[in-house]
Amino acid sequence: MKEENPVSDPTKVTSNAPAIELRGITKTFGSVVANNNVNLLVNRGEILSILGENGSGKTTLMNMISGIYFPDKGQIFIDGQEVLIRSPKDAFKYRIGMIHQHFKLVDLFTATENIVLGLEDGRKYDLAAYGKEIAAICEQYGFVIDLNKKIYNMSVSEKQTVEIIKVLYRGADILILDEPTAVLTPQETETLFAVLRRMREAGKSIIIITHKLHEVLSISNRVSVLCKGQYIGTVNTAETNESELTEMMVGKKISLNIHRSEPKGVEDRLVVDNLRCVDREGLPVLKGISFTAKSGEILGIAGIAGSGQRELLEAIAGLQPLTEGTITYNNPTSGKAENLRDKTPTQIRELGVRLSFVPEDRLGMGLVGNMDIVDNMMLRSYRKGPLGFLNRKPPATLADTIISDLEVVTPSSKTPVRRLSGGNVQKVLVGREIASAPTVFMAAYPVRGLDINSSFTIYNLLNEQKEKGVAVIFVGEDLDVLLELCDRILVIGSGAVTGVVDARTVTKEQVGLLMTKTAQEGGTEDGE
Amino acid sequence: MENNQSNAPADAVSEAVIANEKAIHEPLFHVVKRDAMPWYKSWGIRIAAVVLAMLVVALFGFVLTKNDPIAIYRVMIDGAFGTENRIWSLLLDTALLLGVALAVTPAFKMRFWNIGAEGQVLMGGLICAACMLKLGDKMSTGLLLLVMVVASMLAGAIWGLIPAFFKAYWNANETLFTLMMNYIATSIVSCYCYIWSGGGSGRVGIINRKTKIGWLPNLGSHTQTLNIVIILVLTVILFIYLRYSKHGYEISVVGESENTARYIGINVKKVILRTMLLSGALCGLIGMLLVSGTNHTVATSTAGGRGFTAIMVSWLAKFNPLYMILTSFLIVFLQKGSKEISTIFGLNDAIGDIVSGIVIFFVIGSEFFINYKLMLRTKKSGKEEK
CATH class of the missing domain: 3.40.50.300 (P-loop containing nucleotide triphosphate hydrolases)
Incomplete structure (x- = not known):
């Protein structure tokens, strides 16, 4: 039958x-x-x-x-x-x-x-x-x-x-x-x-x-x-x-109408040279990455997920041990050049380097999910409290400012961030990182999982930083966004740079091809 | 149906399988995490759980003793509050259990599963007894007490630091490590008990029975008062430490996410060592209170399992020192009450554990329903069940 x-x-x-x-x-x-x-x-x-x-x-x-x-x-x-x-x-x-x-x-x-x-x-x-x-x-x-x-x-x-x-x-x-x-x-x-x-x-x-x-x-x-x-x-x-x-x-090029201003006051802020590191199994993750992030511009980083983007940003932030390479920061106030390699986040801060970092894993690294917004604001500033005690007043003020400025939807500043939606979590994190008046601002996939409105809030914040003369590094996955938001795009494939392109003239297909280049053809560090 | 013979059974089977699959499209129920719940609702669920537990206990008691459930409760309450002595003993035991719970809490907030409080308490108690025995006649009472406090805390701290050190530098499993440290502590104590008893019974007996040297002084008319006061002060201090100090904040961050801690530049190793130092030192202090302020002797049973029960106290209170007053009271009340049941009705001692077990099972179970809900399979999105 x-x-x-x-x-x-x-x-x-x-x-x-x-x-x-x-x-x-x-x-x-x-x-x-x-x-x-x-x-x-x-x-x-x-x-x-x-x-x-x-x-x-x-x-x-x-x-x-x-x-x-x-x-x-x-x-x-x-x-x-x-x-x-x-x-x-x-x-x-x-x-x-x-x-x-x-x-x-x-x-x-x-x-x-x-x-x-x-x-x-x-x-x-x-x-x-x-x-x-x-x-x-x-x-x-x-x-x-x-x-x-x-x-x-x-x-x-x-x-x-x-x-x-x-x-x-x-x-x-x-x-x-x-x-x-x-x-x-x-x-x-x-x-x-x-x-x-x-x-x-x-x-x-x-x-x-x-x-x-x-x-x-x-x-x-x-x-x-x-x-x-x-x-x-x-x-x-x-x-x-x-x-x-x-x-x-x-896909087809979609116009997003992201505002993009011409870079002003461009100078080399962060010079990264020949970064190499290995993962837990000893396999190379970063295979000699070099680039320069300039003040007053947004440098996009494009690449297939897992090509070394996370390790690259964490290396700059002092969280990823390197086997080779230098990270030079040109301090705009003192004029000194500092090598950030092998320094802990605290040591980097003590050098007067104002580095902000919005990591990919928001609740796993940038924030503490079970803590309320105020306590999360305090992550960057808790050491300023009197004696051994915490002063929750400044972070509470900051939390209220961010909630009203960035239109964070939350019952109150006492709500655990875990209960907020993805977009609001991101606003809290980006807001806190911007509040420390950085000179280098790194963001990994800052709009992942966000709706259109929240995404545009984030783009505007990044643009504001750029106009203030901050060197912005933006790791993105949506090529349309990278093409419209950034000034230059660094493309990496399998831990190596496969190209550096001008975001104003490059096409989506060109970036796509650079992304899918393999290490054997794209092992060189000088792209275009 | 007029297929050839060999294929027919296989066909029937596969048909049945497919029909079956169509029917069981979705599992019977699945578990969904809840959103926030207002406090009155979550406390409602907790109270309902305790009431439910009491009903089960009553039913259980009725089956075993054929007594009126009300009478069983009356016996329980009588066992805990019946005489003035019982009330004092209830309060003291609550305080001591609370003390150990306070001690393990900083470690637990850091997600460092210190189940070695038993050993840390024992080591503190042992050193305290050593001071009472060996230094009793060499210094003034005040100085002796001070030395006892410092030495006991140090002993507990060292016992806690050893596993913390291995955890911080080589990520050794702290649960197994602290557990094994308990056995070492027990052996050391029984060894010294043997030596101090003169190689005889292995029992130390009441230390300085006549002179009362090194005994914690009485506050007011009762011997227990000072113990209770010290632990209450400790509760408040620890509450403030965890909630309002930088250390407390760092403990929470490390516990919630080690990556976030690293990201903002907290030295995770340092926090682990420092917190276990504190946790161990507090355990040592409780050991001193047990030896100098309560038992006036030392034995392998000095900690009396409090190191383990304290974990439950701390956990049930969600690591909040103020709530721990309630949870330690609940557990000690259950222990005392159910012990009385087994005495009065001539039942096995295990009955006490069973009764505590039932109540705690329900209380812990209620946390599941506060955090999750069951979605039953229905046509639409499913109905909520408590």
């Missing part, structure tokens, strides 16, 4: 139905629409790339396929049959396997132990027998790995291999890889792609998320593009090129 074969028996799949199809998927988080009416289709024996800027909704979409989120609207079809995926277990039942950006492996176990961990096949726990089966899979797809090696002895690429073998061993037919090449060297990437091609030949369906255009072009059959949660379209890789994809990805 059913024409389609049961999903639980994939060997019988003969129909031409696509392996997986999404129709009209919508997912919202509060007022934020992460995915709006997205359609997606992957055939058997095909590699589909999903392309999109940060926050375009790629990961949310993949999380719905792998059962981590449940869509608000829309349907998912596997082999032409509608299915409901409510949990990762369901996803596994439909033979969907996801390889996350952050590996989920037990460090003290070997590869084989990790692969069979949590398997419920009713068999005896016989590692040797399992090992043989896993070795067969490795041979089939050309994985080179020592299955008896413990995870903590493995390189990032080996760990990723274990993750892929794990989902394959569990019988996944649809594999989702979330930015698999972000952590790999070019050689490792080639090896991974060779394996992916072999998997495609074996009839697997592969969805790969990546930002790197040349990889998209070299590996995939088709490319689907998302932009700001909207589904833009799907093209055949053979019939497209980098500039068409960039255009789809960045």
Whole structure:
């Protein structure tokens, strides 16, 4: 009575139905629409790339396929049959396997132990027998790995291999890889792609998320593009090129009418030279970044998320240890040049450097969520109290000023900032940072998650600072905003500068291309 | 249905699976975080929880003793307030428990899970006893008391600083570390008890029974008064310290977000060390009050589990020293009252723990309903349940 074969028996799949199809998927988080009416289709024996800027909704979409989120609207079809995926277990039942950006492996176990961990096949726990089966899979797809090696002895690429073998061993037919090449060297990437091609030949369906255009072009059959949660379209890789994809990805130029004045009193305020640092695993994050932030102008920093923006700003603020490089601050009052490298935030302040920093993680770094607005204002000034005690009067006055000047919507200045909406939280943070009359003002994604009105409040505040002669550094993700707000834009890719452009003349596509340059082509520090 | 035989069962199964899935579209209920709640509503929920707990206790008591629930309550109240002595003992125990709770609070506000108060109190008490035994005849009473206070606080502070040091520099897990420090303290105390008892019973006995050297002086007619007054003064000081001092502010910032602390230039290591120094020193002081002001002897049971109960007191009061007066009173009242129940009705001693357990379970449970609500599955957005 059913024409389609049961999903639980994939060997019988003969129909031409696509392996997986999404129709009209919508997912919202509060007022934020992460995915709006997205359609997606992957055939058997095909590699589909999903392309999109940060926050375009790629990961949310993949999380719905792998059962981590449940869509608000829309349907998912596997082999032409509608299915409901409510949990990762369901996803596994439909033979969907996801390889996350952050590996989920037990460090003290070997590869084989990790692969069979949590398997419920009713068999005896016989590692040797399992090992043989896993070795067969490795041979089939050309994985080179020592299955008896413990995870903590493995390189990032080996760990990723274990993750892929794990989902394959569990019988996944649809594999989702979330930015698999972000952590790999070019050689490792080639090896991974060779394996992916072999998997495609074996009839697997592969969805790969990546930002790197040349990889998209070299590996995939088709490319689907998302932009700001909207589904833009799907093209055949053979019939497209980098500039068409960039255009789809960045979208049409939208005029925002942000006021931009000509820079005045420009002088070098902060000179950053050859910054290098490594992450916890010892992998390089900043690979020799150099730039100059000038007073009276806004320097934009563009780049794919995780290209080193956070580390760069934190290094300047004295929060990120560096392995190499200098940060020179030219003090406008004393005329002295100070090196800020290896100084703590307190030491930087004691040098008379007025540096304000609006970090990306507002409630996790810039503010304390459970404290009220007054106490958050006090973060910068609490040391001024008499003796060992706090003086809450000045911060209370400041809180009231910011609430009325920036139109912060809050029941009172005694409300914990955690209870405020994103835009109001940001106004509180930016307001406090501006109140200390900075000479350098750094803001990381200051309008992320904010509505239009709040965003414009923030742009105006940044412009005001610029007109006061402050050197403003603005890390942004929306290219339209960067192009209209900034004077110059520094583009970074994988921890290196890929270009410095004039925001008044550059086009969106040019910036987009610089952003997606990889380290190997874009390793140089002098852009244009 | 006229499919070939081999496929039919598989079809039926998959159909059932799919039908089942359609029905269970959403889980039965899910948990949603609440927005702010006015204070009267949150206190309403808390009071309702206590009332509910009392009903369960009554039911439980009725099942076990076949007595009128009112009689059970009467026994409980009698156990806590029945005689003048009982009232004094209730107040003293409340004060001592409150003292330990005050001591652990700065650490807890910093999210440093100091469960080593027991050991810190013991070390303070041990040093205090040592002073009473060894220095009693070498100096004036006033000086001796001063030395006892300083030495006990120092001992507690060192016991607290060791795990803090390892936490600050190598991020060693403070929970395990402070817990293990308890066992070391217990062993040291039992070792000294053996030595001081002359290698015999292992019991030290009342120190300076006749001379009362090193005993905390009486304030008014009662021995307990000075203890209680000291701890009440401490409560006020700690309230001010946590709420109005720069140190208190730094503790809150470090506890809420270490990243924010680093961002504004707080030296996190220094704050951890300083706060544990304070926490340990206060524990040591309570140890001194226990030995010099209450028991006049030292034993491995001197702290009497207060180091652990204090965690609950502090937590239930949301780390507010003034609320801790209430929560420590509640817990001591429950302990005394339920002990009386087991005596009067001839029940096992464990009954006291069970009764306290029920009440505390409800009180802690009520916090869940203050912070979250359950959304039942319905056609629309779901209905709220308390």
